[in-house]
Amino acid sequence: MIQQLGLIGCGLIGGSVALALKAAGTVRHVVGYSPSPTTTERARALGVIDTAAESALRAISGADVVLIAVPVAATERTFKTIRELLPPGVLVMDVGSTKRDVVDAARRVLRERVTQFVPAHPIAGKELSGVEHADALLFQGKRAILTPLPQTDATLLTKAEAIWRACGAEVRRMTPEAHDDAFAAVSHLPHLIAFAYFASILQQKEADEFLALAGPGFRDFTRIAASDPAIWRDILVSNREQVLAQSTRFRGALDVLERTMRDTQGEALEALISGVSQARSHWRLNKR
Numbered sequence: 001m002i003q004q005l006g007l008i009g010c011g012l013i014g015g016s017v018a019l020a021l022k023a024a025g026t027v028r029h030v031v032g033y034s035p036s037p038t039t040t041e042r043a044r045a046l047g048v049i050d051t052a053a054e055s056a057l058r059a060i061s062g063a064d065v066v067l068i069a070v071p072v073a074a075t076e077r078t079f080k081t082i083r084e085l086l087p088p089g090v091l092v093m094d095v096g097s098t099k100r101d102v103v104d105a106a107r108r109v110l111r112e113r114v115t116q117f118v119p120a121h122p123i124a125g126k127e128l129s130g131v132e133h134a135d136a137l138l139f140q141g142k143r144a145i146l147t148p149l150p151q152t153d154a155t156l157l158t159k160a161e162a163i164w165r166a167c168g169a170e171v172r173r174m175t176p177e178a179h180d181d182a183f184a185a186v187s188h189l190p191h192l193i194a195f196a197y198f199a200s201i202l203q204q205k206e207a208d209e210f211l212a213l214a215g216p217g218f219r220d221f222t223r224i225a226a227s228d229p230a231i232w233r234d235i236l237v238s239n240r241e242q243v244l245a246q247s248t249r250f251r252g253a254l255d256v257l258e259r260t261m262r263d264t265q266g267e268a269l270e271a272l273i274s275g276v277s278q279a280r281s282h283w284r285l286n287k288r
């Protein structure tokens with residue numbers, strides 16, 4: 001049981017964790033802070049937090065668990081704000097979509113308190129941001145990846161795992177490096193491609209007409225192009241090297257398909273597509 005959760009960043013993910021823990025009966029009181037007073041007020045009105053704090057420091061005062069759910073580039077600043085008043089024994093977690101940069105910042109800023117920090121990334125989300133879209137069921141049946149450091153306190157790590165399980169997630173541990181390599185391939189690159197693809201449609205003078213004709217395949221393929229710009233700016237910049245490496249691979253695969261379309265009568269193209277189609281039809285969410 002968490003006596004008091006200090007939530008810094010009352011948005012989609014932070015709000016969803018608070019709601020999930022409340023629904024599970026795992027938290028007694030949630031104190032929340034976001035820079036915009038209208039966000040904290042909305043979070044309180046929606047029952048996501050119980051008390052609105054005027055600063056990040058006030059949000060962590062008296063908390064036994066602190067959750068940082070801000071855009072990844074704001075994480076280091078948040079560590080700096082809370083470091084001096086962070087009592088020993090308090091668990092600190094984040095939810096950022098990149099882990100190498102967050103872990104580096106934690107080492108730099110939290111120093112001896114880094115043992116209290118458990119880096120986390122729930123593999124669940126929406127293209128809609130903001131506390132009004134927070135959902136107690138967001139993490140049900142999804143994964144939460146934890147990327148602990150060698151010096152992470154074992155008791156706090158166990159507590160972090162219990163918290164994500166209480167939210168309904170299946171917990172998995174990885175190194176920050178393995179995490180960023182994998183999510184560059186299966187999350188960050190698809191967002192980059194979705195942004196680029198939608199941009200390429202918008203640049204055409206017939207864009208409105210084309211978009212009016214588009215069907216469910218287009219809707220499914222481009223859903224993530226509606227994602228929050230500030231959140232995705234931070235992720236793509238933070239994991240730039242890995243995303244660019246995956247983008248180069250993608251360009252190679254696209255080149256092969258284009259060359260095959262140009263040079264053959266169709267059999268080779270069908271063979272290429274059939275290999276991909278079979279692999280995709282066997283793929284299942286959260287299955288090895």
Ligand code: NAP
Pocket residue numbers: 008009010011012013014033034035036037039056069070071072074077078095096097098121122123124125126127128129130131228231235
């Ligand atoms: P969001 O709905 O936009 O929420 C972000 C919250 O952070 C807002 O309440 C914002 O407050 C607050 N904030 C911004 N800068 C801050 C600062 N310097 N100090 C304190 N609070 C600050 O975004 P989100 O989707 O929840 O994303 C939050 C984190 O979750 C990101 O690190 C993202 O990588 C990660 N994540 C997102 C998804 C997803 O699908 N969206 C999935 C997994 C992980 P204001 O409203 O006052 O600006």
